[in-house]
Amino acid sequence: MSWFSKEPEQQQGPDKVEMAKTEVEMMTDLYNKMVDSCFSKCIANMKEGDLSVGEMSCVDRCVHKYLSAQEVVGSKTKEMEASMMPNGPQGGS
């Protein structure tokens, strides 16, 4: 608890707990969207309450693809942002 001494780890960026909370919220949102999307794409009929073998492998692939797509969006966005900023990336967000 030193108010004026410089502690580099504590000084950079917002509250770590708030950051972690935002990440949890972000992952929850991602999960909900992925369930929504993979349900629409993989579930063919409601004839029974169990997932068929085909549906199961569809879900597995859907999750993998969705997360890969998420990463592609992330890296492409970063790339675009970097090229749009004439002075190079600022901060490290």
Place this chain on the structure above:
Amino acid sequence: MEGNLTEAEQAKLMGFMEFEQVKNSMKAYNQTAYKCFGQCVTTFKTKKLDATETACIENCTAKFLKLSQRTGQRMGDYQAARGQDNARCRNEQLESA
């Protein structure tokens, strides 16, 4: 990341995660109704759900739940594999630095 947090901060975060889980299970309930209504109810000749619609909604609910669980498991697998990749990446960066 959690390694950098103090015990009090970790407790705060755990509390938040529990709260978030409850919140999301309520959300999932509405989401299931929304999806299954869309899938199973297509005509409005009567105001009562007929036997076919009811069975469809029941199966749909079961499927949605199972799909959600499976999605969670696969997401965990993916991140575990990704985490190993990231760790390897970091090690390589450290070694090359």
